[in-house]
Amino acid sequence: MNGWGVQNLVASVVARIRAELVSLDIDDVTRLGRRCGKYIGICGQGPSDRPNLARWLVNQGIESMSLNPDTVVETRLFLAEGVRKDARAR
Secondary structure: OOHHHHHHHHHHHHHHHHHHHHHHHHHHHHHHHHHOOOOOEEOOOHHHHOHHHHHHHHHOOOOEEOOOHHHHHHHHHHHHHHHHHHHHHO
């Protein structure tokens, strides 16, 4: 493996670790917020860029999230399809 391959591997591992830590933080915060009876919302670019992140946030109990205007319809349809799939699975 050349130097670039090693750098790419390290960058990939760091990105996965960072993503896992962020998801743990969000999970902890949403759990604490629900326990305290607090409203939970999130803003940022992530849900607009990654519909799977938006679905994960909804599954974590996020009550609202901001989306870019050009992704609102697409993301809402994606989330609605996930809800329908979950309902059929039950």
